Amino acid sequence: MGTKPQGSYAKGVERRRDLLRIAAEVFAAEGFEGTTLKLVAERAGIKEATLFHYFSGKQDLLTAVLADRDEQNSTRHGGSPGSLADFPGIAEHNERHPGLTALFAVASATATRPDHAAHDYFRNRYSWLLRTVGQDIAEAQARGEIRTDIAPEDAARLIVGVFDGIQLQWLYDPDVSMPSALADILRLLAVQA
Amino acid sequence: MGTKPQGSYAKGVERRRDLLRIAAEVFAAEGFEGTTLKLVAERAGIKEATLFHYFSGKQDLLTAVLADRDEQNSTRHGGSPGSLADFPGIAEHNERHPGLTALFAVASATATRPDHAAHDYFRNRYSWLLRTVGQDIAEAQARGEIRTDIAPEDAARLIVGVFDGIQLQWLYDPDVSMPSALADILRLLAVQA
């Protein structure tokens, strides 16, 4: 299962990067279901069969695109992603990329089925994200900045939940401000003056 | 567009009800993409073409199933659904129906595309839900039960966001308690003793 073993020739590495970028654009514009591998191959100037050399199928390509974007988002911010302080910035970034944001939203919901290619990816992602945010919360509690009448892991679930839930509302109504909603939940969690 | 005009013969009305129930079961078990209309028709003991007499297509069938379940959820509770007090009960109910919950989660994300058959359905649903919850919040604020340092409509967005976001986390990890998370966000919103 998963991405095929990576060749080491420079041309192959570059082509793979190209394919990830192009696939991300096409998925973002047409949606996952609306995309055909033929179209991705055409845009990349290769045959469909060549695509199958790099990715074992459509779902595998999707998973690779998601992981790649995640990694880019991480390195764009200092290097400690998922840190609580980065959330508003990530939300702002997402507002500027509606296609990719929708892709993530759809993928994270469809991949809840255990047989989906990206299932493990998202499960690990949530596990790591909740742990990281939970640690941030615990530290902020120790500093007396965040209320202690809620467990750190429960607060982390709320914050991540608001992030995903508001994103959905924003996709239906772009007037919604995702950074504001994140600021709201953080304010509710803050120790009262 | 949308569901075909409803016939008036008793047989047709009953068959349509049957189809909605069976389609809900199959969608919940196999997922929307994993379901074939042939299978739904077989389970109902009719030919595929007959299905098209009642629903104009697969997406239309999905929309009808979602709306029908929504209506049933509404009538199951006294009659004022979407009321804040019903949320924990609805969350508990959803925990007992993972397949349908996943169906809703996937559909609400995929229908963010304006050309999706269920787009208007979900947009209206969120609009109505946020308005209803917002009114509940405003009333609770007037009674001095909920903090007034957040606007009612913003608080409503947070609550609905937590509902959807936690649902996603629960689909990846059934140990998550959706009612607890709802209780947590309501506690953060409550006026401190």
Next chain:
DNA sequence: GTCTATATTAAGATAGAC
């Protein structure tokens, strides 16, 4: 009982996945 609306089906066109 006849007539119209509705329900059902057979056969096949189209399109997308692999």
Next chain:
DNA sequence: GTCTATCTTAATATAGAC
């Protein structure tokens, strides 16, 4: 190129109104 799923067309059977 082959196969499978969605959807059309057009013709037949049945339900219910008068």
